[in-house]
Amino acid sequence: MPGLTIAEAAETLGLTSDTLRYYEKDGLLLRPVPRSSSGHRRYAEDDVRWIVLVTRLRATGMPIRDVRRYADLVRSGDGNELERLELLQAHRERVLQQLAEVTSHLGAIDHKIGIYEDRLRRSRAIA
Amino acid sequence: MPGLTIAEAAETLGLTSDTLRYYEKDGLLLRPVPRSSSGHRRYAEDDVRWIVLVTRLRATGMPIRDVRRYADLVRSGDGNELERLELLQAHRERVLQQLAEVTSHLGAIDHKIGIYEDRLRRSRAIA
DNA sequence: GCTTGACCTGGAGTGCACTTCAGGGGCGAC
């Protein structure tokens, strides 16, 4: 019987079985995952590859709803490549902006860390 | 009457008045914000400065609970600088790792964007 | 043939970080 069980797919993807079922029910996948004769899911390579992309989008902060919209576009076949591209580009811009913001905040936090390190060095020098 | 009203503080900080009240009730501030004679909050410079730090911690993904722990440490005065430093350093490490992860995922998404751009250039060249 | 373990379903529950609401001042402008 080819394909991965849900537990194997979850392990491979760094998700839980529950999350995989939830993603499928919520329309984030391109197709219902194929089943074995006993009705258990068997994830093919293509399924896993797609879910890897889903995890990348999620890990960069794309809401479930937007991932679903992207999946809808891909599922509905050729002809909407521009729409898909625009969706990804918009996401890219948001991620870049968020990276810049986080980096800048991190700089300020680093500064604060430096102050504490100094203070502790000094007090240790006195003691 | 000195200090900022809650609406002014919210405007300054990019938060809502509701969030400011929520932060205060939840122990994220260093002291109860001073009140005017009519019982309205008046944010002093120090209050605003502290909340700026809170927003930086929050914007870099620190959970409310950890911000509260940090506020507790600062509020309890001198002597726990090492603990504060460790808290900030641990946060710093998590942020750096998250930045690296997001950057790497973004690279993969960029790659996909490039593929769509190519495809669209080609199809436009044919048409 | 009975137990065990992985999987199934629909639906309820959880944790987080706000956000909204109901009901009630206080105060300056008209």
Added chain:
DNA sequence: GTCGCCCCTGAAGTGCACTCCAGGTCAAGC
């Protein structure tokens, strides 16, 4: 003196993304 506006409180509600649960099926091992 009353209207409108900003503010107050405690408590309930919201949206998101899972996570857990009850009750059931099925195949394999003893």
